[in-house]
Amino acid sequence: MFVAVFAGIVVLVILLMGVSVYNGLISQKNQIDRAWANIEVILKQRFDEIPQLIEVIEQYASYEQSTLKKVIEARNHYSTANSIDSKIAASNEISMALKGVVALGEAYPELKANQSFVQLQGRVSELEGLIADRREFFNETVTNFNTRIAQIPDMFFAGLLGYSEKPMYHPPAAETTRPSLKMNIG
Numbered sequence: 001m002f003v004a005v006f007a008g009i010v011v012l013v014i015l016l017m018g019v020s021v022y023n024g025l026i027s028q029k030n031q032i033d034r035a036w037a038n039i040e041v042i043l044k045q046r047f048d049e050i051p052q053l054i055e056v057i058e059q060y061a062s063y064e065q066s067t068l069k070k071v072i073e074a075r076n077h078y079s080t081a082n083s084i085d086s087k088i089a090a091s092n093e094i095s096m097a098l099k100g101v102v103a104l105g106e107a108y109p110e111l112k113a114n115q116s117f118v119q120l121q122g123r124v125s126e127l128e129g130l131i132a133d134r135r136e137f138f139n140e141t142v143t144n145f146n147t148r149i150a151q152i153p154d155m156f157f158a159g160l161l162g163y164s165e166k167p168m169y170h171p172p173a174a175e176t177t178r179p180s181l182k183m184n185i186g
Contacts, residue, residue, distance in 0.1 A: 021157045028145040032166055035138040036084060039169070042134055043078070043091055046127040050075050050094070053120045057104060057111065067104055070097040085167055091131070092172030098124055135169045142166045 054068055074097040078090035105112045105121055112118070146165045149158035158164075 017153065018157065021154050022161075025148065025154060025158060025161060025163060028141075028148055029163065031141045032138070032145055035134070035141045039131065039134045039138055040087070042127055042130045043087070046094065046124060046131070047075060047078055049120060049124055049127065053101060053117075053124065056114060056117045056120060057101065059114075067097070067100040070100060073097075088167070088169050092170075095128065095131075095172040098128070132171070135171070139168045142168055 050071060054071060057068060071094070074090065074093040077093055078087065081087040081090045101124075102121065105117060148154050149163050149165065
């Protein structure tokens with residue numbers, strides 16, 4: 001009788017622990033999804049600003065096609081990206097291309113004097129700052145999730161649920177290097 005009660009208690013404790021771990025893992029996964037959705041909102045806003053920025057630049061710097069081509073190609077890559085990894089790579093490509101646009105503003109005083117360009121450049125810079133803030137929150141959420149699925153007993157349940165380590169959203173090289181101010185006049 002005592003053994004049956006003890007076995008029942010052990011099974012109940014394991015079941016309750018399993019439910020607790022399961023709920024915690026689901027919560028962590030949903031936090032990652034929410035953090036990524038917040039990033040995508042800002043990425044979409046930046047994506048929508050790019051055509052206007054290109055239009056203004058083309059009016060003043062029509063011979064600076066290589067920089068514009070990079071921005072357009074990066075935007076196209078983002079529009080066809082269908083996974084978080086590919087969207088992160090495309091977003092980083094856009095960030096790097098936009099650094100070239102900032103350099104254009106420095107290289108062409110008449111462009112820098114254009115109010116539309118200044119407003120769009122400010123808006124894009126603001127969005128880049130928001131992306132950096134959201135990226136920090138996303139990476140913190142991913143770190144918490146990755147840590148949790150590597151710890152006992154969560155790792156057993158994570159394996160059963162098919163959860164694996166999630167990638168971090170690293171800043172693009174453009175955020176760690178200075179843009180070139182050399183002009184490509186051709």
